[in-house]
Amino acid sequence: MLAESTAKQTNVPVTLDPSRIMQFGMGFWASKVLLTAVKLNLFTHLASGALSAKGIKEKLGLGASDRHVYDWLDALVSLGLLERKGLLDEALYSNAEDTDFFLDKNKRSYTGGILEMANNRLYKFWNDLEDGLRTGQPQNEGKGKPQGNMEFFTELYQNEERLQEFMDAMSGIQAGNFMLLVNKFDFNTYDTMLDVGGADGWLSVQVCLRHPSIQCTTYDLPPVKPLAERKIAQFSLSNRIRVAGGDFLKDELPKAGIVTMGNILHGMNEETKAQLVKKVYDLLPEGGALMAIENIIDDERRQNTFGLLMSLNMLIENGDAFDYTMADFERWTKAAGFKRTERIPLAGPTSAAVAHK
Numbered sequence: 001m002l003a004e005s006t007a008k009q010t011n012v013p014v015t016l017d018p019s020r021i022m023q024f025g026m027g028f029w030a031s032k033v034l035l036t037a038v039k040l041n042l043f044t045h046l047a048s049g050a051l052s053a054k055g056i057k058e059k060l061g062l063g064a065s066d067r068h069v070y071d072w073l074d075a076l077v078s079l080g081l082l083e084r085k086g087l088l089d090e091a092l093y094s095n096a097e098d099t100d101f102f103l104d105k106n107k108r109s110y111t112g113g114i115l116e117m118a119n120n121r122l123y124k125f126w127n128d129l130e131d132g133l134r135t136g137q138p139q140n141e142g143k144g145k146p147q148g149n150m151e152f153f154t155e156l157y158q159n160e161e162r163l164q165e166f167m168d169a170m171s172g173i174q175a176g177n178f179m180l181l182v183n184k185f186d187f188n189t190y191d192t193m194l195d196v197g198g199a200d201g202w203l204s205v206q207v208c209l210r211h212p213s214i215q216c217t218t219y220d221l222p223p224v225k226p227l228a229e230r231k232i233a234q235f236s237l238s239n240r241i242r243v244a245g246g247d248f249l250k251d252e253l254p255k256a257g258i259v260t261m262g263n264i265l266h267g268m269n270e271e272t273k274a275q276l277v278k279k280v281y282d283l284l285p286e287g288g289a290l291m292a293i294e295n296i297i298d299d300e301r302r303q304n305t306f307g308l309l310m311s312l313n314m315l316i317e318n319g320d321a322f323d324y325t326m327a328d329f330e331r332w333t334k335a336a337g338f339k340r341t342e343r344i345p346l347a348g349p350t351s352a353a354v355a356h357k
């Protein structure tokens, strides 16, 4: 028996290749190479001009050997995130075009907030995915304490720095989606918009900049209010965007023609999702709409890897919460009374799922 299986093993078909398995299995190496570069502001430094490895070592205060600094930088070159002219001590490093656009902190297009949070929080929490799968319990800073869906915010927001980091992470991950959305969907057909869980008001800002007459309310937990007020003032939109503080599960919500929710429904279990959908249905007028902007998973659950992984991230953050397909969204919204749904594809794995009353 043993001899037969050994014989089979040596007869490996040439078409089989372990490189994909290794790429994903050791994917945390590449992940940390990038996350560390973001944390050390490498791309922001390089946005002002190309630097040698020696120059980078000095600017970043690195104590590793020259060889390991070359390895780190050249790994980023091999991943397509940096460009390089010359080799080793004669090399000059600069940002690749997309890295320069998305990872320079001084540009408005900076999306590194989500990567900063990935480095500071999610990376270590994901080490406990196994515990999450075994127990169904959250694995974030509240691990081991009783916590319901979306309750981790209370603990997170006690720390100003973490609050700001979370806001920047949200704006970072949604920036491209919101910019596309305001060009693909005519918000001006509604007089008023309510953004539930609107964080620092970024969606309302984008909507108002693009659509001249709509009035918005951005609604979030009270500690978030000052951050939203600050952001909205930066764009001189305080006359068009109201900032409201409260708990969208417990408190009454303001009425509006369209209610948006970016990455909100996925933070809840099925029962709470259905309750919130119904609550929104009841406050909308006839002809009103609910829009969820999320990493909607394809109905066959084969394509949208990011959406599936985001759903596991909801296990890590919220326990029994999960991301969902358009078929799920249609089922929940029809049960609440909505007439029809549509899906608007946005950047990469994200879509806007819209339900019309």
Ligand SMILES: Nc1ncnc2c1ncn2[C@@H]1O[C@H](CSCC[C@H]([NH3+])C(=O)O)[C@@H](O)[C@H]1O
Residues within 6 Å of the ligand: 150, 153, 170, 171, 174, 196, 197, 198, 199, 200, 219, 220, 221, 224, 246, 247, 248, 249, 261, 262, 263, 264, 293
């Ligand atoms: N019970 C609650 N009531 C109001 N806001 C909440 C509640 N629970 C969580 N939030 C907020 O919901 C947001 C989820 S993160 C999503 C933020 C934003 N809509 C986006 O698409 O990027 C955070 O800003 C939380 O502060």
